[in-house]
Amino acid sequence: MVLNMPRRKTKHKTGLPRIKGIGIKVHDAWIGYVCIDCDKLNLFSIGSILLNPEETYLNAEWKCKKCGYLHSKISALPFKEWPSEYTDPDSIKCQRFWQAFFRIATENKEAYWKQCNACGRILPANAFSRHQGWGLLEKQMECRSCKGAINAYLNPRRTKQQLHEANLKRRVGDLLLEGENERIDINALFKRFNGKCFKTGVKLRKIERKSWAIDHILPSSCLYPLTTENAALLSKEANNNKRTKWPSHFYTNSELIRLARITGADLSLLSRKDPIVNPNINVNKCVTRYLKVRERSNLSKHIKELKKLLEDYGLVVSISAKNKKLLGYKK
Numbered sequence: 001m002v003l004n005m006p007r008r009k010t011k012h013k014t015g016l017p018r019i020k021g022i023g024i025k026v027h028d029a030w031i032g033y034v035c036i037d038c039d040k041l042n043l044f045s046i047g048s049i050l051l052n053p054e055e056t057y058l059n060a061e062w063k064c065k066k067c068g069y070l071h072s073k074i075s076a077l078p079f080k081e082w083p084s085e086y087t088d089p090d091s092i093k094c095q096r097f098w099q100a101f102f103r104i105a106t107e108n109k110e111a112y113w114k115q116c117n118a119c120g121r122i123l124p125a126n127a128f129s130r131h132q133g134w135g136l137l138e139k140q141m142e143c144r145s146c147k148g149a150i151n152a153y154l155n156p157r158r159t160k161q162q163l164h165e166a167n168l169k170r171r172v173g174d175l176l177l178e179g180e181n182e183r184i185d186i187n188a189l190f191k192r193f194n195g196k197c198f199k200t201g202v203k204l205r206k207i208e209r210k211s212w213a214i215d216h217i218l219p220s221s222c223l224y225p226l227t228t229e230n231a232a233l234l235s236k237e238a239n240n241n242k243r244t245k246w247p248s249h250f251y252t253n254s255e256l257i258r259l260a261r262i263t264g265a266d267l268s269l270l271s272r273k274d275p276i277v278n279p280n281i282n283v284n285k286c287v288t289r290y291l292k293v294r295e296r297s298n299l300s301k302h303i304k305e306l307k308k309l310l311e312d313y314g315l316v317v318s319i320s321a322k323n324k325k326l327l328g329y330k331k
């Protein structure tokens, strides 16, 4: 039964505060209707059980908060221009009106209203995206407007497609760089960064391995290996936001300066506006190693991905005739 479904753990990772106080009951459904006498929008919560349209028609007495008009099958319709055979509650025409009136507000999940957990507004169901199997209305906690802002925070300027490509480049980059990466001395790393997340300042505990991550400052997707100079200590959450981003797209100017001081990295490179592929990497050596490597589950897919990266970065010219041939390039 839906009512007893376990609540999703609400991790605070949206960048927006959740509404505090008595708290918003994220599964509650609301009735929203416009008063037929004064046009005021009336909203009230009905908790977590949806109404049956026919029972609502038979029993409901919804009183307008502004003008006091009672929305009920016993009320006469207030439309001045209508003949009395339509407005008289004893008439079948008037009863059909009420039946449909209550049906509109209760007929299915989309008919209800819901309160947004971020902006606090009560909005019609279609202002929320679907969250299958979650709660009575199967809608997300935040309205689509707030969700838009949250997504921009979590994923600025990137579309799904761009993200997919970035992840693919990182995957290929990681494989190409195997053998170039240095072993990072974790104790020294914690010491350099005072045991704190460089981005958020949150204190990190070395033994809680899942709570922190080593940021590849200059990303492996641009073929920068992991070295002491290229490693920053971040909380897991900060690192999830950094992902494959170029340092100046994630760190502020003063953070970049501090970071260069701590790691000894090249500030002019870190602060570049646009990403640049590592000019010092020996691409041919990396490709040779990539092609030598043990059994890969899907060789043809890996080759295709590798070729895409080499072409996107204009690196085909940097590889040897032998490797070009292996990858199927005509001379």
Ligand SMILES: [Zn+2]
Pocket: 035, 036, 037, 038, 039, 040, 064, 065, 066, 067, 068, 069
């Ligand atoms: Zn009213």
Ligand SMILES: [Zn+2]
Pocket: 116, 117, 118, 119, 120, 121, 142, 143, 144, 145, 146, 147
């Ligand atoms: Zn909202």
